[in-house]
Amino acid sequence: MRLRQLECFRALMLHGTMTRAAELLGMSQPGISTMIAGLEHETGLNLFVRRGGRLQPTPEAKLFYVEAARALEAAENASRVAAEIRSGRRGHLAIAAYPSISINLLPRLLSQFARNKPELQIKIITRNSATVRELISTQQFDLAVAELPLDYPTSHMEVFSYDCMCMLPHAHPLAKLKQITPDNLDGVPFVTLFRGDPIYQQLASAFSEYGARWNVVAETEFFSTACQLVAEGRGVGIVDPVVSKPFTEGLVVRPFKPRIQYQVAILSPTHEAPSQVARDFAGQLRRALRT
Amino acid sequence: MRLRQLECFRALMLHGTMTRAAELLGMSQPGISTMIAGLEHETGLNLFVRRGGRLQPTPEAKLFYVEAARALEAAENASRVAAEIRSGRRGHLAIAAYPSISINLLPRLLSQFARNKPELQIKIITRNSATVRELISTQQFDLAVAELPLDYPTSHMEVFSYDCMCMLPHAHPLAKLKQITPDNLDGVPFVTLFRGDPIYQQLASAFSEYGARWNVVAETEFFSTACQLVAEGRGVGIVDPVVSKPFTEGLVVRPFKPRIQYQVAILSPTHEAPSQVARDFAGQLRRALRT
DNA sequence: ATCGACTATACGAATACGTTATAATGGACA
DNA sequence: TGTCCATTATAACGTATTCGTATAGTCGAT
Known part of the structure; x- marks a missing residue:
């Protein structure tokens, strides 16, 4: 059973004739015809009776339609979610940061970043730099910002140095x-x-x-x-x-x-690959910290 | 986005390696590889990072997996329902019948018919033969049994004559x-x-x-x-x-x-094609009435 | 009887699918 | 360090699916 078949079936159920369903799906009428024939063959259901050169959905078609539509919608939803994930509109972004940065700069950057991303769940947790270091090592966060030096060094660390x-x-x-x-x-x-x-x-x-x-x-x-x-x-x-x-x-x-040197660093989880949103936001953060 | 891609994706997420996923789906490892590559390309998501010659699902993959699995399950459910409909295990069978037959013969036949059909919804409505005739003409039932003569004849009528x-x-x-x-x-x-x-x-x-x-x-x-x-x-x-x-x-x-002639008839809806279950049960009924 | 609207079939080209063969990669271990 | 083992990726190829065009068949209405 292929999604395309279900799509054709739905269009046909909704619009009555293959010709119109074909128009709607931007394909030819014979295409619909073969799709439906295939679906009927594969499911073993007689979905339509051909009477008077027209199609009439059977009771079986009506029963099956409910499930077919549900499946289609789920697939379309998955597609939509993929697009949302790709564009960073969906996902979660948990950031651990030390207090100074989480008071002003981080929320400012984040709220700007999250504009147009309604499904993005944001978490900011504020801890001193030592605790931040621990949190990121236990993979509890997607991104962390800590002051240096840390008790022990971490890979995936991007350092920014400032003269006070x-x-x-x-x-x-x-x-x-x-x-x-x-x-x-x-x-x-x-x-x-x-x-x-x-x-x-x-x-x-x-x-x-x-x-x-x-x-x-x-x-x-x-x-x-x-x-x-x-x-x-x-x-x-x-x-x-x-x-x-x-x-x-x-x-x-x-x-x-x-x-008088002051250093902060962006830390990433070591074991797990960072998400696209995390990478994107790390970019934003990098730009802000470089200025 | 094709269902097969989602299937491969799910198997890969559940079993970690392409090799095992391939075994599970009864296909070759390169098949999985190209499927996944196609899915990544079409969704625009980096679903796996290749590290150390192994695959590691990205956070995006985990997010997408939820929806992908849902869509797959919906599709599989549709398939299952199709099978149920085909075998008559699912559907509804509304029968209008005149009293004498609905007291004993009809429920006996029906309960036998409905054995192994847990999802089949059965309705028996008992009316005198004239009302039965009307109900069937307004398409409210899948099948009707009435005594003859009827006030006016109906097409799709199968008559059984008995000598009293x-x-x-x-x-x-x-x-x-x-x-x-x-x-x-x-x-x-x-x-x-x-x-x-x-x-x-x-x-x-x-x-x-x-x-x-x-x-x-x-x-x-x-x-x-x-x-x-x-x-x-x-x-x-x-x-x-x-x-x-x-x-x-x-x-x-x-x-x-x-x-002394006594006649009953099985009536079918005129405008709508009867469902497969209805046809099947009509067959049972026919056999019983012929005896 | 003819027209119009519709469906079904035939056939061909493009694409997708899935195979085998083989290369490439990296970890484990002597 | 080199070798083995397990894994993924790529290439080449045959087959199936998909979808278009062309065309035939069917039915109802005028």
Whole structure:
């Protein structure tokens, strides 16, 4: 039993004559005739009685039609779903990300990506970078974004490195400088990430290298929190130029020397091949993180 | 998208390798390979990644599989239903019949016919012969059984004629005769059908022809009722030899002269072709009525 | 009787299907 | 490292299916 036969059968049942069914399916009348003959032969049912040169569906045809239509619809549905999957309109996209990126950049990118994809199920789970690393290794997510370094390296990792910028409140006197160095900040109230963070360590050695006093007045977990403190005038601070950009609105941002490196990475599952949607979105994410 | 492709896809998803899928479907491995390649090409989906010379289903394949399996099952179901229809295991059989036949013979035949046909829906509607005639002309039934004559003739009518027999209570003195004539029954209490019935008229002229006194002590609507009265010893009567046979158990039945003719007919819908089940059962019925 | 609308059959070309033979790939193991 | 084993992919080829055109047959209506 072939789908084409069922299609012809349905058209014939719906339109009464082979000639019209043929028009509808864009094929010739003899084509329909042979299709129907084949279907009758294969099913062993007399689907039509030829009376007066016309076809009349038998009771068997009416019974069979119900199932035939159902099967056709299921096949057509499968086709449609294939198209949806292909175009990324259907599928699921579970992303694990560390907090800073999942607050603003990720949802912004995702909602743009999901436009025109009504059947796409999106999940964002926010965890610290270590947990993200674990989640992706247990294949629970299609894509993950974590800060480096990770406890142990992963294959399928795409790294993005940034040089952190110095951020100052709007009317800060140092805003006139093109570039900030630790000696400019000697004794200036400073908002930084926590002691355990690589950023903290890099800053500490930068200040000691320049022989400047690092006056830490606040430690935060995220850049976004630090940005808010700086905006409130609590001090100056340091921030990455891309992921945290949305939080530096209204602040003055200047290059910082020496280089304070901040790295994030896009991680993919190792054992399972990533889905097309995941690859597509990874592309979007890559473009955004490269900027 | 062809069903065969979906079949191969399913087998491959379920069994992991093309080689095993091929075995399962009774075809060669290259056959599966080209089928899958065709499916991937037509749907535009990368269903499998070739890694390490093995196939690994992509997330897209898993999504698509759900719909593919559904479509396949629907098609297989249609096939199965076709087989059921063909063998008469599925369908409906609505029969209109006049009372005498629908009391015993029809249900007996039907239940025998419906054995091994679990999905066959049976309907028996009992009406007098005139109503039966109308029901069948309005195409409400697949088959009808009515007594003749009908008010107006119908095409697709198969007539069965019987010579009525005389029935006597068990120990009746006339039981010793091989054949009964009206003069044997001169003045004998007689149970007959109603005055409007052709049987009544035939009996009346038979008795008058033989110059015998017809002593009608009871009029009934059905032969079956008459039989019961005769069994109770209320009198003798007349009965058809086939349809009413089940009711003459324990009675003495003898040929009657002159011929009292009783006719029934199997009627088929005129406008619509009868279903295969209807034709099949008509055959059973014909055999039973001919006996 | 002829026309019009329809279905069935014959035949040929393109496509699909499924086979065998064979190449290519990669993992396991000595 | 090389060899064996299991797997997938490709090529070549015969057969079946599909669908077109041409044409014949059938029936009802005018």
